[in-house]
Amino acid sequence: MINRLFLFLSIAFLAVSCSEKAEISTQTDDFFHLEEEGAFLPLWVRGNTSSGKILLYVQGGPGLNTLDLATVDYLGWKDGLEKDYAVAYYDQRGTGNAQGEFDWESISIEQYLKDLHKVVLLLKHQYPDNEVYLLGHSFGGWLGYLYALEYQNQSPVSGIIAANAPFTTDKNEVRWIFRQQFLINVAQEFVEQGHQPEFWTEVLQWTEENPQIETREQRRQWNRYVIEGLSAYEVEVPISVGKIIEGVFFSSLNIFPSLLSVERLDKLADLLFEDEEGIDVLSRVSELNTPLLMITGRYDDIAPPEEFYYAFDQIGSTQKKLVVLPDAGHESFLNQPELFREAVKEFVR
């Protein structure tokens, strides 16, 4: 009897949880899962699919969640980019609400690229008349560069938007040349403007005494200066109590893996950083031939404009653009949402 009841309930709920059909609309709200190598990656498509264009958001961190940000609209795109285009959000393997039984060995850049490729193919299958653009932030943008390099002959992606995404990693010694030049330029700018002149003069003196950053102590000092001097460009978006309640109790999220597993996400980030450091994207930018938009903030110390000025001419893509947003830091879409939106629209149209 119990077996029959169990079977009945199983069939009934399988029917209840049946698939959602993708429909073209100005207010699309579709949800899918990609099953790949033991993981079930949730994929949420929201916004204007009738535009014929989907921006696939690739999260940074690495190891940050995505669907929880989309749930509370932390990025602020519900009344922004999602009016112009559809935005697809997915939780990467090991983050957020990605379900399944997979092991730590699958947490690698190679697997993340495979997952990304299959998410792209699934989107193209569900919305065959839509173009797909990657919109990667920070590590997500770096993953986008690498995806374009590794999958450029197989991928149906129409372009890559790299938001605040450096080409270099900590293992690239040249990174610290760009960073030091960035600090010098920013310090000079602020001294000229009379903005915290004493502090920025001290910074300039330090850069003169330390023209090259080679030691751990020099890196620490550099970090201390940018944290103290540029903290005004870090954005904390307030989340209302109503949004939190909605996210915890009335959304598709299970908050336990999504928000209450900080230690796990730290371990995941460490693994990906370690894997990332063995990959040199900067030396391969001439191979990039996908249309590419790079957006960064003038005061982004992680993806400083100085690095993009160096890389820009070497990038192989014939359709490429660099936009440096004023008064913006590492989350330039939060500092300058309208300018960011305009830059994306100009590239995607």
Next chain:
Amino acid sequence: MKNLIVLIGLWSFLSFSLQAQESDKGFYLKIAYAGGMITHPGVSIGAGYSLSQWSKAKSNGLYVDQEIRLGLKLGTYFHKRMHTGVYLTPDIEWIRTGAKGFQFGLNFSAGYLKTFIPSTYSVNNEGIVQQKGSGTQHFVFMPGIRLGKDLSKKGTGNVEWFVNNQLMFQTPYFDKTNKYLLTELGINLKIK
């Protein structure tokens, strides 16, 4: 997983055999709303019996009853877009009932969970997309805290109502376990 199902079957058999032998200690049926994260709807049904009961007189002359119950529970929850879960768990529970019928309990369930993940697709290496019915299977264990009231203490029927919060640990899962909150709001119907 087969072994788990056999174990659950064995537990059920033993529970009901013991119940038959010691029916004077009370048998109960249970039905509850069983929401995932409180709000994602579900239902659980179950049955069990009181394995052991004892009473203790307090200084004011009133009695506090305590008992150990064994039971079996079948439940399901529907968490929109995430998954639908169906679980079968034997459980053991300690309950303390005050003179006015208020109850506090601690319980532990362990058993089998099957999930059904909606709108799932796979993409093979040739780029062919296929929709598939998918899900996961887990061993689950669920410690819980229960509050309730035994209405029979006031002579208003052999019924208890209760709220039971259980934290469900699902394994295997990425990084060993996944966690999920189940909240039951239901009634126990005591059958002598």
